[in-house]
Amino acid sequence: MNTNSNTPLLEMKGVEKRFGGVRAIDHFDLKVMPRDIYGLIGPNGAGKTTIFNTITGIYQADAGQIIFDGKDITKIKPHQAAEIGIARTFQNIRLFGNLSVKMNVIIACNMRSSYSMADALLRLPRYRHVTKNIEERAMGYLEFVGLTDKAEDIAGSLPYGHQRKLEIARAMATEPKLLLLDEPAAGMNEEESLDLVNFVKKLHQDNPITILMIEHHMDVVSRLCEQCTVLDFGKTLAQGTVEEVKKNEAVVAAYLGGEL
Amino acid sequence: MINSFYEGIIVTCCVNIIAVLGMSVLTGFTRLFSFGNAGFMAIGAYTAAICSVQFHLPFFLAIICGAVAAGIIAYLLGSLTIRLRGDYFLISCLGFGECVRVLFLYLRNITGGAVGYTGIPYRTTWVVALVCAVAAFIIAWNLIHSRFGQAFSAIRENEVAAAANGIDVVKYKKMSFVFSAVFAGWAGGLYAHYLQHITPVLFNLPKSCELVITTVLGGLGSLTGSVLGTLVVQLLPEFFRKFSEYRMLAYGIAVVLVILLRPAGLMGYMEFPDLIRKITKKKSTGGA
Numbered sequence: 001m002n003t004n005s006n007t008p009l010l011e012m013k014g015v016e017k018r019f020g021g022v023r024a025i026d027h028f029d030l031k032v033m034p035r036d037i038y039g040l041i042g043p044n045g046a047g048k049t050t051i052f053n054t055i056t057g058i059y060q061a062d063a064g065q066i067i068f069d070g071k072d073i074t075k076i077k078p079h080q081a082a083e084i085g086i087a088r089t090f091q092n093i094r095l096f097g098n099l100s101v102k103m104n105v106i107i108a109c110n111m112r113s114s115y116s117m118a119d120a121l122l123r124l125p126r127y128r129h130v131t132k133n134i135e136e137r138a139m140g141y142l143e144f145v146g147l148t149d150k151a152e153d154i155a156g157s158l159p160y161g162h163q164r165k166l167e168i169a170r171a172m173a174t175e176p177k178l179l180l181l182d183e184p185a186a187g188m189n190e191e192e193s194l195d196l197v198n199f200v201k202k203l204h205q206d207n208p209i210t211i212l213m214i215e216h217h218m219d220v221v222s223r224l225c226e227q228c229t230v231l232d233f234g235k236t237l238a239q240g241t242v243e244e245v246k247k248n249e250a251v252v253a254a255y256l257g258g259e260l
Numbered sequence: 261m262i263n264s265f266y267e268g269i270i271v272t273c274c275v276n277i278i279a280v281l282g283m284s285v286l287t288g289f290t291r292l293f294s295f296g297n298a299g300f301m302a303i304g305a306y307t308a309a310i311c312s313v314q315f316h317l318p319f320f321l322a323i324i325c326g327a328v329a330a331g332i333i334a335y336l337l338g339s340l341t342i343r344l345r346g347d348y349f350l351i352s353c354l355g356f357g358e359c360v361r362v363l364f365l366y367l368r369n370i371t372g373g374a375v376g377y378t379g380i381p382y383r384t385t386w387v388v389a390l391v392c393a394v395a396a397f398i399i400a401w402n403l404i405h406s407r408f409g410q411a412f413s414a415i416r417e418n419e420v421a422a423a424a425n426g427i428d429v430v431k432y433k434k435m436s437f438v439f440s441a442v443f444a445g446w447a448g449g450l451y452a453h454y455l456q457h458i459t460p461v462l463f464n465l466p467k468s469c470e471l472v473i474t475t476v477l478g479g480l481g482s483l484t485g486s487v488l489g490t491l492v493v494q495l496l497p498e499f500f501r502k503f504s505e506y507r508m509l510a511y512g513i514a515v516v517l518v519i520l521l522r523p524a525g526l527m528g529y530m531e532f533p534d535l536i537r538k539i540t541k542k543k544s545t546g547g548a
Contacts, residue, residue: 056424078423088424096417098481098529107414110407111426120406121399127406174426 009034015064024050026234037211039221039228046231048214056081087176089167097156105138108173141169181213197223267386274389275451278396282443283475284486290436291416293350295468296357297444300330302463304445305452309380319383323449330445338434364460376459384454485527
């Protein structure tokens with residue numbers, strides 16, 4: 001919709017979310033430009049995941065406005081967020097655990113498929129054609145994340161790193177414009193997170209997507225993101241390039257501390 | 261051609277298979293528990309019976325009317341209750357089932373009350389029942405292996421992730437609920453045209469429980485398991501006629517044993533072909 005690269009793909013204006021008396025996010029502003037890889041940093045409980053949940057309609061914002069691709073999506077429902085092109089992964093991986101790896105991706109592909117109930121119940125040619133097509137696409141996404149040989153395995157039985165990649169493959173299968181990654185490097189050692197950095201870079205290069213990611217590992221953020229926002233207790237501490245943010249005194253005091 | 265004892269067994273099995281397949285889609289694949297599906301059977305049975313007797317509709321049209329009526333009621337009920345959390349939804353279904361039974365008991369002019377509704381033509385022969393059961397199985401199988409059934413499974417596995425992947429959770433839950441009610445109504449209509457005389461007590465709470473128990477026993481997430489479960493639950497009491505009073509006791513013990521020993525049921529998350537594949541695979545790796 002927006003060809004002008006000066007308009008942000010995602011914009012949040014004064015967004016507020018309260019739980020009882022607690023302000024989980026307080027007057028939050030954010031501008032993510034098309035094709036950015038944007039970082040969201042902050043200690044535990046800073047409200048990062050709440051921001052994701054507000055964007056994807058799991059929570060409704062109490063105040064403020066969220067604009068995606070020129071449309072107001074403040075009051076969107078979760079499945080509608082997926083339809084307009086916002087996909088996400090979860091901090092505590094949420095796969096369809098008892099289903100096969102391939103089925104996890106097929107279910108995500110289904111959103112962009114079209115055959116009717118009658119096509120399905122009577123197995124009409126359209127059903128056969130579309131499902132074959134979907135299966136091929138699903139295998140394509142699995143190939144991209146390197147899980148082709150695990151396609152028939154049960155998703156819940158995969159090792160942790162593979163589950164993370166499957167979740168990303170599933171998110172990509174909804175053909176998003178914006179991909180939200182919630183701590184993709186959580187629980188990974190240095191080598192694994194380096195591997196993840198390369199993977200996300202390739203993902204970004206090969207697909208026309210914008211990425212907004214929550215991450216604790218500063219090395220991952222500095223390798224991937226140009227711009228980032230640092231949060232603490234629901235408030236924005238700093239916003240800017242990673243290098244600028246690292247030098248910000250408030251950030252150093254609140255979060256990065258002796259780490260850098 | 262076939263004696264009435266065996267015909268009775270075949271028809272009862274087939275009718276219950278249809279109702280349990282509906283239950284299986286709802287409980288086994290969408291993880292929604294309903295203790296009110298006997299209510300939908302009752303709606304199907306009485307609607308089909310009245311269509312046959314009062315309006316002289318042909319048999320197959322009467323059955324369709326029964327199934328559609330159950331589906332419409334499920335849609336309306338689902339619009340009110342499907343957003344409720346699991347246990348509250350379950351209780352609302354239980355209440356609904358009992359309401360239907362009591363309503364049919366009191367609407368004496370229309371349903372014949374406790375005495376029952378009589379004069380229904382005998383149309384459900386064992387052949388009709390068998391054809392219907394096979395058709396029901398194919399329909400359920402095709403549904404489960406389409407994007408609709410895959411959406412049900414996704415909701416069962418993780419509602420939040422399902423929604424994040426574009427699945428309208430409320431819409432698909434309602435679809436699953438209506439589907440199970442249509443199958444229950446279909447089963448009820450067939451049963452009415454076999455018994456020729458129906459009373460509300462046929463569709464009481466123990467009947468609803470029996471449907472749930474059969475589904476759990478046969479295995480959640482397995483259509484072939486549901487068929488197997490129905491055969492076990494319907495046939496075992498026939499072979500142990502002397503102990504038929506202890507039917508509910510036996511169900512209870514069976515469910516406790518299944519939950520303790522095999523929580524996913526006889527065929528949990530596995531269809532019959534998968535089972536064969538698994539066994540042959542095990543044999544070949546064991547032999548090597």
